[in-house]
Amino acid sequence: MALRTLIRHLHYMWASFILKVHVILDSVVKTAGPLYILLALSLLSCIIYLYYTAVLPAVHQLNSVEGITHLILSIWLIYNVFFNYYWCIQTDPGSPPLDFDVGAGMSQYESGAPISQMRWCKRCRKPKPPMTHHCHICKRCILKMDHHCPWMHNCIGFYNYRYFLVFLLYLWTGCIYTVYMASIPLFGTASQEQTTDKVNGVLFTFVLSLAVFGSLSCLLGWHIYLVLTSQTTIDFYSNRQRRKEARRSGQVWVNEFDVGKIQNLRNVLDSKGDRLWWLKIWLPLRILPRGDGIHFPSRYGSSDTGAGGNQSSRHISAPNSYSSGAASSSREAVSIERVLADGEDNWRPANMV
Template identity: 35%
Template sequence: MSKFNIRGIVKRCDDYGKLLNRFCGPIFVGFATSLISLIAFTYFTIIFPATTSLSGLFSIFNFFCDLSISLFLTYGIYFNYIKAIITKPGYPHLNETSSSINVLYSLVYNNNDNDIINKESETIIIDNVTWSYCKKCSKSKPPRCHHCSVCDRCILKMDHHCPWIGGCVGFYNYRYFFLFLSYLWVSVCYVLTHSLPLLFGGGGYLYSKRFTEIDRLLVIISSIGSFITFVAVGSFGGFHAYLIGSGQTSIENLYPPKKRPNYSLSSIKDNFEIVLGKGEYWFSGLLPLNYVPSGNGCDFKLNPSQNHFKNENENRNKNEIKGSDDDENSNCKNGDKDSISENDNLISYDTDNINSK
């Protein structure tokens, strides 16, 4: 089997994988919603009443505190999960009539919409922000913006494509996604603290005549599901807590340390406030409330120790613009020495004359 056939097979498998991921999103969302709802139903109808009976309802105050915490956590899960799904992650938009865009297209296009020059290195500064060029959707994109192969479009401050929400996690819905993980993890911990005494203690209370076989089965399934969620979401959520605290995204964390731009602010607290928001109280950013992150998703402050990234981008941009102007002047002066092929529409430049400039 030739190398080209292998590449074709790999590409086709990759395309099928993206297609499967795109159409299976609702299935993942439905499964997650069903599992969460099953655990919540079992907790409020079986586990919570049973643990209340075991404790002897020694305090009305404790009962209402326990119930209030349970209801609050449940609301936090559903609110943040729904918001993470329905909130768009954010997409780069530019004013097509602005002078900056005209300059960009004069650099990218050479009098032919299908002839794109130097896609890999094409950059331009727009509102003091260095934008690059996306080869897949043929549009410019700001820093920290990446093209999602599943959604088939660029995402502002893209973190990853999550099948559990049926879309991408980006600038506008990252807070809801992280809070969903946080509330879910705390909730399954809360469920386990109530269900484990029923399973392994209480003098076999769960196996008394008060409970049916279906009740016992639901408690066992909910406990197993809660434990698996505790481990999986705990690991994943802990990783995202580290990313937020260090000012990174999942994609940026894959970069080699020396090539990774540092967007971390002066403190971990500031990094969390950028994502979760800053309110009157320290816990305001953790509340399940509507929130629009500050900024436009295009301009991010670099750590002062990383300003060389910005300076390098600005210098490279200036050199590209200057080089483009020099090439244009050189082509005009040496137009009679250029050979133009009418069949292939290719322009071969007199490199000796250009280099002499």
């Protein structure tokens, strides 16, 4: 008995220690946010300065047609990088509204899902829409939260995820462009003789851009995969666990928010259903995402954000609420599981067919 009490006491002390470490780390990340932004701006400014003072003059004469063309192209890339970076930092990712309630208006959905299936945040003490998670750094629930980014000093969520994705795309493209331009005087023929300082500047630009390009390739590829499969980084790990549990029970788990790769991409990048929505990626535009961050299109049929309707509703439906009665019951076997990926009391049904 004494040994069990000692073990229980040690376990409690260890859990308390881990909790304190998490609190300290969260505070450090939040406090260091402006320093991360300053570091990011310093790296970008360093590459830009070296490009215009060492790389571009080594490849083309600045008063030539080629030089002016590359000057315009580089300015366009730089402007888009800083434009999306700024608005990703400045845009609030969004939180569930204060009057958000699941108790009223449930009859409008033909799911028959009980309230016990709703996801609940024990810290904010209110229900959470699908893909909403509590950020331990921001101390609030974030709509469609992907992660807390220290480089942005902000959460990446529903309202600023498009800026984050486009920022990565332009920064990745800019790195490819800079690596290519710097490789010409290093491995090819330069337009004029270079001093040692300029050669070192070109070499440093090449190495730094190549390193950033390698890191961004992994990060951008990961987020493109998440967009095409209609997931967030947090939900990916939760969905993977559900998929494993379904496989063990002889069933197949299905992500109901995955409505096809092209449509998933449009749900992130296209806000108004324009036919030429993909052209807006190439322009520095402030665009709000489609929907309200509470309701999402479902592969079983939806009449909310995907179609532009019911956007004023403040009531959350269970993830199976978009299914039509008989078809839903015949295609899904619903099981309740506790999701601990974000350390919350987080109840949500897993879709299995």
